[in-house]
Amino acid sequence: xxxxxxxxxxxxxxxxxxxxxxxxxxxxxxxxxxxxxxxxxxxxxxxxxxxxxxxxxxxxxxxxxxxxxxxxxxxxxxxxxxxxxxxxxxxxxxxxxxxxxxxxxxxxxxxxxxxxxxxxxxxxxxxxxxxxxxxxxxxxxxxxxxxxxxxxxxxxxxxxxxxxxxxxxxxxxxxxxxxxxxxxxxxxxxxxxxxxxxxxxxxxxxxxxxxxxxxxxxxxxxxxxxxxxxxxxxxxxxxxxxxxxxxxxxxxxxxxxxxxxxxxxxxxxxxxxxxxxxxxxxxxxxxxxxxxxxxxxxxxxxxxxxxxxxxxxxxxxxxxxxxxxxxxxxxxxxxxxxxxxxxxxxxxxxxxxxxxxxxxxxxxxxxxxxxxxxxxxxxxxxxxxxxxxxxxxxxxxxxxxxxxxxxxxxxxxxxxxxxxxxxxxxxxxxx
Amino acid sequence: xxxxxxxxxxxxxxxxxxxxxxxxxxxxxxxxxxxxxxxxxxxxxxxxxxxxxxxxxxxxxxxxxxxxxxxxxxxxxxxxxxxxxxxxxxxxxxxxxxxxxxxxxxxxxxxxxxxxxxxxxxxxxxxxxxxxxxxxxxxxxxxxxxxxxxxxxxxxxxxxxxxxxxxxxxxxxxxxxxxxxxxxxxxxxxxxxxxxxxxxxxxxxxxxxxxxxxxxxxxxxxxxxxxxxxxxxxxxxxxxxxxxxxxxxxxxxxxxxxxxxxxxxxxxxxxx
Amino acid sequence: xxxxxxxxxxxxxxxxxxxxxxxxxxxxxxxxxxxxxxxxxxxxxxxxxxxxxxxxxxxxxxxxxxxxxxxxxxxxxxxxxxxxxxxxxxxxxxxxxxxxxxxxxxxxxxxxxxxxxxxxxxxxxxxxxxxxxxxxxxxxxxxxxxxxxxxxxxxxxxxxxxxxxxxxxxxxxxxxxxxxxxxxxxxxxxxxxxxxxxxxxxxxxxxxxxxxxxxxxxxxxxxxxxxxxxxxxxxxxxxxxxxxxxxxxxxxxxxxxxxxxxxxxxxxxxxxxxxxxxxxxx
Numbered sequence: 009x010x011x012x013x014x015x016x017x018x019x020x021x022x023x024x025x026x027x028x029x030x031x032x033x034x035x036x037x038x039x040x041x042x043x044x045x046x047x048x049x050x051x052x053x054x055x056x057x058x059x060x061x062x063x064x065x066x067x068x069x070x071x072x073x074x075x076x077x078x079x080x081x082x083x084x085x086x087x088x089x090x091x092x093x094x095x096x097x098x099x100x101x102x103x104x105x106x107x108x109x110x111x112x113x114x115x116x117x118x119x120x121x122x123x124x125x126x127x128x129x130x131x132x133x134x135x136x137x138x139x140x141x142x143x144x145x146x147x148x149x150x151x152x153x154x155x156x157x158x159x160x161x162x163x164x165x166x167x168x169x170x171x172x173x174x175x176x177x178x179x180x181x182x183x184x185x186x187x188x189x190x191x192x193x194x195x196x197x198x199x200x201x202x203x204x205x206x207x208x209x210x211x212x213x214x215x216x217x218x219x220x221x222x223x224x225x226x227x228x229x230x231x232x233x234x235x236x237x238x239x240x241x242x243x244x245x246x247x248x249x250x251x252x253x254x255x256x257x258x259x260x261x262x263x264x265x266x267x268x269x270x271x272x273x274x275x276x277x278x279x280x281x282x283x284x285x286x287x288x289x290x291x292x293x294x295x296x297x298x299x300x301x302x303x304x305x306x307x308x309x310x311x312x313x314x315x316x317x318x319x320x321x322x323x324x325x326x327x328x329x330x331x332x333x334x335x336x337x338x339x340x341x342x343x344x345x346x347x348x349x350x351x352x353x354x355x356x357x358x359x360x361x362x363x364x365x366x367x368x369x370x371x372x373x374x375x376x377x378x379x380x381x382x383x384x385x386x387x388x389x390x391x392x393x394x395x396x397x398x399x400x401x402x403x404x405x406x407x408x409x410x411x412x413x414x415x416x417x418x419x420x421x422x423x424x425x426x427x428x429x430x431x432x433x434x435x436x437x438x439x
Numbered sequence: 440x441x442x443x444x445x446x447x448x449x450x451x452x453x454x455x456x457x458x459x460x461x462x463x464x465x466x467x468x469x470x471x472x473x474x475x476x477x478x479x480x481x482x483x484x485x486x487x488x489x490x491x492x493x494x495x496x497x498x499x500x501x502x503x504x505x506x507x508x509x510x511x512x513x514x515x516x517x518x519x520x521x522x523x524x525x526x527x528x529x530x531x532x533x534x535x536x537x538x539x540x541x542x543x544x545x546x547x548x549x550x551x552x553x554x555x556x557x558x559x560x561x562x563x564x565x566x567x568x569x570x571x572x573x574x575x576x577x578x579x580x581x582x583x584x585x586x587x588x589x590x591x592x593x594x595x596x597x598x599x600x601x602x603x604x605x606x607x608x609x610x611x612x613x614x615x616x617x618x619x620x621x622x623x624x625x626x627x628x629x630x631x632x633x634x635x636x637x638x639x640x641x642x643x644x645x646x647x648x649x650x651x652x653x654x655x656x657x658x659x660x661x662x663x664x665x666x667x668x669x670x671x672x673x674x675x676x677x678x679x680x681x682x683x684x685x686x687x688x689x690x691x692x693x694x695x696x697x698x699x700x701x702x703x704x705x706x707x708x709x710x711x
Numbered sequence: 712x713x714x715x716x717x718x719x720x721x722x723x724x725x726x727x728x729x730x731x732x733x734x735x736x737x738x739x740x741x742x743x744x745x746x747x748x749x750x751x752x753x754x755x756x757x758x759x760x761x762x763x764x765x766x767x768x769x770x771x772x773x774x775x776x777x778x779x780x781x782x783x784x785x786x787x788x789x790x791x792x793x794x795x796x797x798x799x800x801x802x803x804x805x806x807x808x809x810x811x812x813x814x815x816x817x818x819x820x821x822x823x824x825x826x827x828x829x830x831x832x833x834x835x836x837x838x839x840x841x842x843x844x845x846x847x848x849x850x851x852x853x854x855x856x857x858x859x860x861x862x863x864x865x866x867x868x869x870x871x872x873x874x875x876x877x878x879x880x881x882x883x884x885x886x887x888x889x890x891x892x893x894x895x896x897x898x899x900x901x902x903x904x905x906x907x908x909x910x911x912x913x914x915x916x917x918x919x920x921x922x923x924x925x926x927x928x929x930x931x932x933x934x935x936x937x938x939x940x941x942x943x944x945x946x947x948x949x950x951x952x953x954x955x956x957x958x959x960x961x962x963x964x965x966x967x968x969x970x971x972x973x974x975x976x977x978x979x980x981x982x983x984x985x986x987x988x989x990x991x992x993x
Contacts, residue, residue, distance in 0.1 A: 084894050104897040117895035120992030121913045130909075131899035164992060182899065451800045451812070454793050457871060458819045461830030464840055465822070468833065522725035529718040537726060540733050546925070546980060547973070548932020550949050554956065554969050555736030558743055578732040581725070610717045639823045641935065646956070655825055662829055662939065674826040681821035689814060 035060040035218055036081070036099075036186060041090035043076055043242075050076045051242045054090070058186075058220065063212050065221045065229040068239035069265075074222045077239070078188050081220065082111045094185065105134075110179035111188040114195070116171045118163035124150070124174050125159040131182040149181040152211070169200050176208075180215060189221045193228065205231045226266045230254065238262055245382070261382040263300035270306075270353050272299040272376065281376065284349035288325045288373040298381050303342065303356035305375035309368040326370045329353065331362060345369070462678065469671035487672040497673060500657035507573050507644075507653055508637035514577030515633050516626065519584025524618075526585070527592045545582035549642025552579050557646045568649035575643045580633045587632070591625030624691075631688055635681065740973075743966035752960055762967035772951065772968065779947040782862055783931040786869040787877075790926045793870070794877035795919065799911070802885035803893075813882070820875050828936050831868045835859040835940070860942025868940055869930040876929065877922035884918025885911070916990040924983045928976050948972065 036058040043051040051073045058064050068074040079085040081092060083104030092100040099107060110131070118127050128149055132142045150156045153173035158166055163174065172192055179187055193201045193208075209232045212219045223229055229236050230250040238245040238253065245265075246258045257263035260271055274283040276297050281290045283299070290297075309326055329345035332352070336359060343355040345367070355369065472482025491497060522541050526534070544552045556575050557567075565571060599621070603613040619626075641655040648656055654673075661667045745758045766772045801812050819827070834840045835858040842854040858864060888911060896906040934949035941947070948968065955965030 082894075082898055084897075103902075104894070105900045105902055109898075111895070111898045113891050113895055115889070115891055117889065117891040119892060119895070119910060121990070130896070130901075134899060134901045134905055134909075162992075178899070447796065447800045447804060450793075450796050454797045454874070455815060457793070458816070458874065461827045461834065461871065462819060462822055464834055465826060465830045468840075518725045518728045521721040522729075524721040525718075525725060528713050529722050531718075531722055531726075537729060540729050541725070543733070546928060547976060548929055548949065550932050550934060550952060551740075551969055551973055551976075554952070554965070555740045556732065557956070558739040558962070558966070559732070559736040562739060574732065578728070581728070610714055635821060639825075641825060642932075645953075655823060658823070658825055658829075659935075662825070670826065670829065674823060678822050682818065685814065685818060685821065 033060050034058065035062075035095060036220075037093040038077075038081075039091045039093065041077070041080060041087045041092060041100075043073070043080065043085065044088045049242060051080075051087075054242075054244055056237060056244065056247065058218060060218055061216050063209065063219045063221065063232060063234045065223060065233035065236045066239055067223060067226060067229040067236050067265075069224055071241075072239040073242040074224075074239050075190060078111075078190050078220065078222045081186070082109055082188050083107050108185040109188060110182055110184040110186075111190065112172075112175045112179050112192045114190045114192065116163075116175040116192075118171055118174055118178070120163055122163075123159065124155065124161050124163065124166070127163065127174060128178045128181055130178065135182075145181055149177040152180070153177045168195055169204070172196065172204065176211075180211075180217070184217065186218045186220060189219060191223055192221075194223070194225075201228070208232060230266070236266075238265065240265075240382070256377060257300055257379055259380045259382045260298055260300065263377070263379050268303055268354065268356075270301045270303065271379075272301055273297075274299055284347060284351040286325070286327055286347060286349075286351060288371075288376055289323055290373070290376070290378065292378050298379050299376040300379045301353075301371060301376045303354045304340075306353065306355040306369050306371045308357060308362075309370040323373045324370045325373055326368060328366050328368055330366050334362070465671050466675045466678070468668065469675045471668065487668045491669040491672045494669060496652075497654070497657060497669070500652045500654045501673075503569055503651050504638050504654040507569060507576060508634045510573040511576035511580055511637040512630055512633045514573065515580040515584045516630060518577075519581040519629070520588045520622070520626065522581065522585045523588035523592055526589055541585050542582045544579040545586065549579070549640070550646075553643040553646035556643070560647070566649065567647055569651050569653075571647040571649065572644050572653060575647045576637045576640055579640070579643055580636060583633050583636065584626075584629045587625045587629035588622055591622040595621045627691070628688070631684065635684070638677075737973075740966050740970055743963050744970045746963045746966075748961050748963055754962065762964045765964060766967060766971065772948075775946060775951055776948045776971075778862075779931055779949070782866055782869070782945075782947060783927045785866045786873060786930040787923050787926040789866070789870040790874040790877040791881075791919065791923055793874045794922055795881050795915075797874075798878050798882035798885050798918075799907075802882060802888075803911075816875050816878055816882075824872060825935065825939075827872060828868050828939050831864065831871065832859065832940055835864055835867075859940060860945065862941065862945045864940040864942075865936050865945045865947075868936045869933060872936075873926040873930060876925045880921035880925070881915060881918040884915045884921075888914045913990070914992070917987045920983045920987045920990070924979060928979060931976070932972065 034057040036056075038054055038056040038058075041051060041054045042049075054077060066074045066077060076085060080087050080100065083100075083102060087100055090100075091098060094107075094109070099109075118124075119130065122130065125146055129142045129146045132145060137145075147156065147159070150159055153176055155170060155173050155177065158170060158174075163171055166174070172195075175192065189208075193204050196204060205228055208219075212232075221229075221232065233250055235247060235249055236253050237247045240261055246253055246262045248256070253262060254266055257266065257269075263269045263271065272281075272283040272286070274281040274297050276282075276290055276292055276294050278294065279289055279291065281288050281292075281297065281299060290299075327347055329347045331343060332346050333344035335342040335344075339359060340356050341359045343357060343362075345353050345355060347353065353369075467480055469487055470483045470485065471480040472484040472486065473480070519541075522537075525531075526538055526541075531537075553575065556571070556578065559565075560567060560571050595618070600613050600617050603617045604610070608616065639655060640653075641659060644653050644656055645659075652660065658670055658673075661670060743754075744762055745760070747755050747757070747759050747761050749755055797816065801809055801816075805812050832839070836842070837854045837856060837859065839859065841858065842851075845851045846854070892910055892914070893906055896910045897903075901909065931947075932949055934947060934953050937945045937947045937950050941950075949972075952965045952968050952972075955961045955968070
């Protein structure tokens with residue numbers, strides 16, 4: 009068992025390396041970095057390649073170790089083991105002031121005794137650049153973040169959003185090779201945050217600097233990133249583009265953390281998955297398996313059967329279910345339906361009036377993505393769980409053997425897990 | 440932050456040596472048979488302590504000091520806490536002046552407070568006694584009670600008091616059941632501080648002294664007369680008492696701090 | 712939110728107390744300084760400028776005042792130097808031992824001021840600990856006599872007494888500097904030394920000002936250390952005031968000097984508060 013786990017870990021490493029766009033233009037290389045604070049293990053065996061000009065988001069819940077990883081890159085913390093390299097130079101042995109890495113702090117960390125201008129010019133002044141150059145670059149940087157009018161203000165006199173722009177200008181003016189951003193938008197209100205997400209992404213394209221962005225907000229990560237590195241309890245759960253991580257989550261944790269999903273516990277036999285009375289074709293090997301089916305992948309079935317050609321390409325699974333609950337969200341609404349066997353599913357549809365009585369739904373078999381089970385809220389995740397090779401059916405089977413539930417169980421009250429036990433309680437209530 | 444410069448450590452060590460040298464000398468020479476001074480100390484003895492325990496004048500002055508300190512503490516808290524409340528939550532003409540006046544004795548040399556009160560008592564024909572010293576200490580130390588209580592009030596969440604009023608408690612009940620418990624640590628801290636400051640006070644007492652001496656004035660009188668090792672003995676005893684009080688206070692305080700830290704952490708985890 | 716009665720109860724008693732025991736005495740001091748005393752020792756309640764005239768014309772008063780200020784300035788300088796470096800060490804380099812060291816700075820404050828001054832006397836005296844030690848180890852043959860009864864002894868003792876007082880506000884202001892500002896400075900390329908001069912020192916100015924004011928004002932008004940250790944050359948302005956209220960029995964002149972000291976002190980406090988406000992960013 010130990011050996012198998014070890015095997016898995018090395019496999020993961022190679023898998024992670026492969027998922028990076030291309031190792032040849034890798035700028036930052038994080039190699040087996042681990043970090044403990046006393047007995048508290050914050051990061052374990054993180055390996056990640058970050059490409060030049062990439063917008064990488066480190067996404068994770070609080071306590072996942074994402075800020076610690078960022079602070080290791082900035083030089084405020086030293087890894088307990090492992091190495092960090094940048095442009096073929098060892099980075100983790102350098103003090104923060106010798107790294108061509110700059111940080112935008114979560115609290116902005118503007119110097120209160122300096123004006124906006126002095127704040128932005130601080131790094132250049134420390135580097136002893138000529139005064140004329142400092143002046144020019146500072147005014148350019150302020151223009152870039154649309155803050156030229158506030159050059160002479162003190163940080164305490166400007167708003168949070170404006171402070172955030174100054175923090176950005178102060179870091180970028182030094183032309184770092186990598187810009188680190190520690191949840192810089194978390195203190196802004198929702199509208200400003202959305203605006204800044206778009207602006208930040210545009211700015212990153214314009215300056216072409218590698219951005220490493222830390223956030224706990226999965227929506228923010230999706231909007232901005234080229235790639236997302238999902239961190240869970242100090243380990244990388246999955247590293248992939250937003251599109252891939254959403255549509256091909258490797259694990260149940262990823263599927264639940266990024267967007268909403270229905271987790272289906274199914275038995276696979278001869279290429280057919282069966283969960284309750286629902287069946288669909290699959291390519292994975294026989295045995296018990298977990299599938300993620302996004303709420304928006306299920307739709308209300310059209311009256312007429314779909315065209316024959318389409319059905320061949322993507323086999324559509326039809327089922328009947330009774331509407332239990334309906335939550336209006338504006339453009340869309342969430343339906344909670346109960347299938348004939350008692351299975352509860354969440355469905356996202358365009359808002360519309362629905363007829364009373366049982367309804368007919370359908371989904372494409374390809375949208376039911378096999379995922380590996382990861383236990384939620386455990387501090388010690390099983391090492392197999394982060395394998396990103398979701399298509400590798402053998403690995404799915406072998407890994408799910410250790411966490412295979414004897415009975416379907418409720419994994420997390422916040423997410424939609426189809427489970428007969430849960431349904432029973434619902435039934436009692438409705439009876 | 441890793442690895443501090445050696446010279447900084449050496450400097451810290453020297454400052455501590457500078458701060459503790461007189462105290463060490465004091466304790467050491469309270470056991471010195473040859474009296475005060477002279478190196479090395481020789482003929483270690485408990486004689487000075489024996490003399491001390493038979494010295495009625497010193498013990499009278501200790502009792503006087505305890506009485507003064509306790510009374511001054513009572514006055515300072517009685518007027519200092521309302522003063523903090525007034526500064527925090529009432530508006531009245533002359534508030535800025537009031538604030539300055541209350542806090543002034545904290546920063547002014549004791550001689551000014553002492554002399555101005557001496558003139559007051561002279562003009563109003565009040566005979567100098569322990570009472571005038573109590574009034575002097577109380578006045579000078581209101582500033583301590585006010586600053587500590589005010590700092591406590593700044594940390595107090597006003598919504599707690601509003602909730603109490605909303606739930607039907609009167610102002611009086613709210614004061615005793617919400618405000619005072621929240622200020623408990625500040626008040627205890629202020630009381631201890633006032634007590635010890637009063638025990639050691641001499642500049643104000645110097646001018647307001649009547650027939651009865653406080654301990655510092657008794658010590659002062661003896662110091663003026665010459666070298667008196669029993670002063671070392673009484674100082675050592677007081678130092679040990681103070682040390683015990685600090686340890687006790689520190690325990691109390693850290694427990695409260697630890698509790699509040701845990702609470703803050705819980706709130707943080709719940710919020711994120 | 713508070714009722715009128717509540718506000719009255721919390722406001723009136725302290726207001727009365729402060730009026731009777733602070734405001735009236737200061738006013739009395741002001742009055743006394745314009746009165747005079749005749750040869751029989753009776754205080755004449757008629758207004759006169761004699762006292763202020765005497766202060767300005769007799770050099771002994773302003774010379775002593777200048778000497779007191781010079782002693783106070785030295786005490787301020789040394790206690791700030793010691794206090795600041797110690798506070799910086801504690802705040803940025805002491806790690807987990809911080810709280811213990813902090814207590815160690817506070818503890819000497821609990822030993823009587825008088826007794827500590829007296830301990831210095833036993834150290835510095837002709838037959839004191841230092842002199843006998845120096846002779847015991849054969850560094851000197853004869854006792855050094857400049858140690859005690861000199862401005863040096865006063866400055867040393869007052870520095871000893873006011874260093875913890877200076878340390879406290881400086882330490883508080885250093886502790887208030889958000890640590891991410893230091894990190895941001897390092898992140899922007901500043902070495903620890905550059906960070907000290909450009910971020911830490913400017914942000915600790917309020918504490919430095921408060922500490923400086925404490926040390927200067929309190930040592931300026933001190934009269935016990937000079938009496939105990941100062942000798943004739945270590946006499947300070949408050950000693951003159953004490954003798955005027957005592958043996959010399961000239962309360963009005965004493966009140967005039969006290970009032971000048973009070974004015975000086977208030978001006979200093981006002982000035983340092985202005986500067987503190989300018990440099991405070993919390």
